[in-house]
Amino acid sequence: MTRSLVEQQFGAHAKAYATSAVHAKGESLARLVTLARPEKSWAVLDVATGAGHTAAAFAPHVARVVAADITIEMLAEAGKLAAARGLTNIETVRASADALPFAGASFDLVTCRIAAHHFPDPKAFVAEAARVLKPGGLFALDDNIAPDPALLPGFAPAEVTAAAEAYNAFEHLRDPSHQRALTCAEWQGLIEAAGLEVEHAEVIGKAMEFDPWARRLGATDAVVAELADCLASARGALAAFLRPEVRNGSPWFVLTEAILLARRSSP
Numbered sequence: 001m002t003r004s005l006v007e008q009q010f011g012a013h014a015k016a017y018a019t020s021a022v023h024a025k026g027e028s029l030a031r032l033v034t035l036a037r038p039e040k041s042w043a044v045l046d047v048a049t050g051a052g053h054t055a056a057a058f059a060p061h062v063a064r065v066v067a068a069d070i071t072i073e074m075l076a077e078a079g080k081l082a083a084a085r086g087l088t089n090i091e092t093v094r095a096s097a098d099a100l101p102f103a104g105a106s107f108d109l110v111t112c113r114i115a116a117h118h119f120p121d122p123k124a125f126v127a128e129a130a131r132v133l134k135p136g137g138l139f140a141l142d143d144n145i146a147p148d149p150a151l152l153p154g155f156a157p158a159e160v161t162a163a164a165e166a167y168n169a170f171e172h173l174r175d176p177s178h179q180r181a182l183t184c185a186e187w188q189g190l191i192e193a194a195g196l197e198v199e200h201a202e203v204i205g206k207a208m209e210f211d212p213w214a215r216r217l218g219a220t221d222a223v224v225a226e227l228a229d230c231l232a233s234a235r236g237a238l239a240a241f242l243r244p245e246v247r248n249g250s251p252w253f254v255l256t257e258a259i260l261l262a263r264r265s266s267p
């Protein structure tokens, strides 16, 4: 069977995600748990679980977690993390975000963190998340977002749109399996169109050290040099969004995550 680009990319670099500080310890991890207020009786689905950091963060607070991902090597990492932490209530399942192999109304909480920018069909993903949620259940999405005028006041809309395109091209150069980072407003629109009610939205800036970020998915030296050049030459709205700087001789920049919580209405 042919493996998708995502599976090839993440299959070859699964271990890097087990140890990545951004994924294992990023601010959005604790923030998702705080905002979702998990309950002991809950069944949770973590879509695109990667190395399982989000699944493992919720597992101690709930009855069970299904950690789902399309890439089997990532599921193996998620299984190792659960075993290392003695978390016996995590089950791993191979699943594509836009065709979840679960019955409707089976989860109290569906999470998805730092992954949806890889999905070819975000609308189908949100519809699937809404379908598998129980009435009254919660959808908690966290993902890297592209800039929109609300994030970059003071820039003309056309300049912000150009910065969003340049940002997505920057991500795609580093990782060809990157599809598109949506804006926070686009996510809100998709979530509401799926019949969920957005209860909370916030954005978090995360400082990224350029080199480990650029190399995590195996980019060649030539691609890393091109990415470094894009960052150093960013101007205007793109520079205001990525905020490049040099710390102790190493380039850093900022990625922006949005966290959205939305509820499926009760009957």
Ligand SMILES: C[S@@+](CC[C@H](N)C(=O)[O-])C[C@H]1O[C@@H](n2cnc3c(N)ncnc32)[C@H](O)[C@@H]1O
Pocket: 006, 007, 010, 017, 023, 024, 047, 048, 049, 050, 051, 052, 053, 054, 068, 069, 070, 071, 074, 095, 096, 097, 098, 112, 113, 114, 115, 118, 119, 120
């Ligand atoms: C950066 S990792 C996820 C990080 C993880 N959620 C966390 O909190 O640390 C991205 C994951 O998305 C998965 N993925 C990408 N496209 C997918 C899809 N269409 N369906 C399911 N998983 C997908 C990849 O296999 C990869 O494991």
